[in-house]
Amino acid sequence: MSAVMPTYARYDVTFERGEGVYIVDTEGRRYLDFGAGIAVNALGHCHPHLVEALKAQAETIWHCSNLYHIPGQERLADRLAANSFADTVFFNNSGGEAVEMACKMARKYHAENGHPERYRVISVEGAFHGRSLAMIAAGRQEKHIKGFGPVTDGFDQVAFGNLNEMRAAITAETAAILVEPVQGEGGIRPMDADYLRALREIADEFGLLLLMDEVQTGVGRTGKLFAHEWSGVTPDVLASAKGLGGGFPIGACLAVQKVSDAMTAGSHGTTFGGNPMASAVGNAVLDVILEDGFLANVGRVSKRLMDGLQKLVADNPAVFSEVRGLGLMIGLKCVNEGANGELVKALIANGLLTVPAGDNIVRLLPPLVIEGSHVDEALSILGKTAKEMTVEGAG
Numbered sequence: 013m014s015a016v017m018p019t020y021a022r023y024d025v026t027f028e029r030g031e032g033v034y035i036v037d038t039e040g041r042r043y044l045d046f047g048a049g050i051a052v053n054a055l056g057h058c059h060p061h062l063v064e065a066l067k068a069q070a071e072t073i074w075h076c077s078n079l080y081h082i083p084g085q086e087r088l089a090d091r092l093a094a095n096s097f098a099d100t101v102f103f104n105n106s107g108g109e110a111v112e113m114a115c116k117m118a119r120k121y122h123a124e125n126g127h128p129e130r131y132r133v134i135s136v137e138g139a140f141h142g143r144s145l146a147m148i149a150a151g152r153q154e155k156h157i158k159g160f161g162p163v164t165d166g167f168d169q170v171a172f173g174n175l176n177e178m179r180a181a182i183t184a185e186t187a188a189i190l191v192e193p194v195q196g197e198g199g200i201r202p203m204d205a206d207y208l209r210a211l212r213e214i215a216d217e218f219g220l221l222l223l224m225d226e227v228q229t230g231v232g233r234t235g236k237l238f239a240h241e242w243s244g245v246t247p248d249v250l251a252s253a254k255g256l257g258g259g260f261p262i263g264a265c266l267a268v269q270k271v272s273d274a275m276t277a278g279s280h281g282t283t284f285g286g287n288p289m290a291s292a293v294g295n296a297v298l299d300v301i302l303e304d305g306f307l308a309n310v311g312r313v314s315k316r317l318m319d320g321l322q323k324l325v326a327d328n329p330a331v332f333s334e335v336r337g338l339g340l341m342i343g344l345k346c347v348n349e350g351a352n353g354e355l356v357k358a359l360i361a362n363g364l365l366t367v368p369a370g371d372n373i374v375r376l377l378p379p380l381v382i383e384g385s386h387v388d389e390a391l392s393i394l395g396k397t398a399k400e401m402t403v404e405g406a407g
């Protein structure tokens with residue numbers, strides 16, 4: 013038995029190497045990777061431009077403390093700001109850290125503006141914001157908080173899509189509203205533009221900040237650099253991670269000036285965040301994602317996949333009830349309770365990697381570089397697997 017802690021229920025497969033949108037196990041079997049390490053391998057495996065950037069950086073300087081200037085980090089911040097709502101960026105190491113920082117910033121913003129009593133953050137049912145003590149309080153999922161003691165104070169939660177509940181939950185202590193424009197772990201639940209617009213209006217009316225967790229939805233996943241762009245609504249603070257490093261750990265917290273003005277020298281920090289290696293890879297990811305036509309192609313390939321999945325659902329009504337999502341963040345809802353787990357396993361056996369999510373969903377999060385042929389291959393494996401499930405179900 014391995015000395016690794018038993019926190020994960022792992023699938024019985026070990027991968028040895030990745031080749032673009034394929035991943036190869038230790039027996040030499042190839043799988044089409046529509047999980048992409050949970051939306052991390054945005055450019056697939058071993059993208060030549062990322063490999064080159066990482067190698068070049070590894071031969072120059074690996075780590076340099078944030079006690080000193082880091083040109084690659086400054087360049088990455090400038091580029092993220094230039095291509096988004098944000099004025100400034102802070103680099104973290106993970107998604108959870110970035111979202112937690114967004115919540116810290118909401119408190120500091122109000123404290124600096126004479127309202128230290130405003131510290132509470134309202135999230136939405138089905139949310140997932142990470143696994144720190146504070147972020148499991150924000151996500152408030154029973155399976156994540158059970159056994160971890162008193163739930164950290166400062167977080168409230170309301171029903172998804174319910175504006176009356178949202179308004180009613182706001183008190184003189186509320187600092188911010190925190191949402192994922194498309195809930196990921198919660199089961200690919202997109203928030204429509206009207207809901208996001210209303211949240212923005214409520215935030216403005218009550219002097220709250222609107223925080224967006226785009227850890228999963230960001231960096232091109234939905235066909236825009238950030239998913240909120242589809243709605244025309246801008247946040248005050250945004251957390252990014254997952255795809256931002258294309259497989260190298262990095263997170264980022266993007267903010268408008270009025271919020272980041274509260275983050276004075278010494279108020280926050282990290283040892284590793286935005287180090288030269290992470291920044292080099294982050295910049296290389298942006299080189300590709302921001303290339304002319306790249307995001308438009310995500311939209312085109314998404315349409316082909318969505319059309320095929322609609323047909324898959326229509327052809328297999330005993331297995332799938334619905335397809336939903338945005339861009340290349342897609343969920344297939346299963347009919348039989350808890351069937352998503354079985355389906356993910358059956359798909360692995362048939363050579364397609366996907367990821368289960370809440371609400372009985374099979375998640376498709378392919379690398380953003382997939383082409384039409386990969387879509388067709390995935391649809392063919394999904395169709396075949398659905399037929400197998402139907403036969404089993406009947407027998």
Ligand SMILES: *Cc1c(COP(=O)(O)O)cnc(C)c1O
Nearest residue numbers: 106107108140141142196227228
């Ligand atoms: C994955 C995820 C996180 C947590 O990111 P980690 O890097 O695992 O800490 C937070 N929010 C959302 C929306 C995520 O998908």
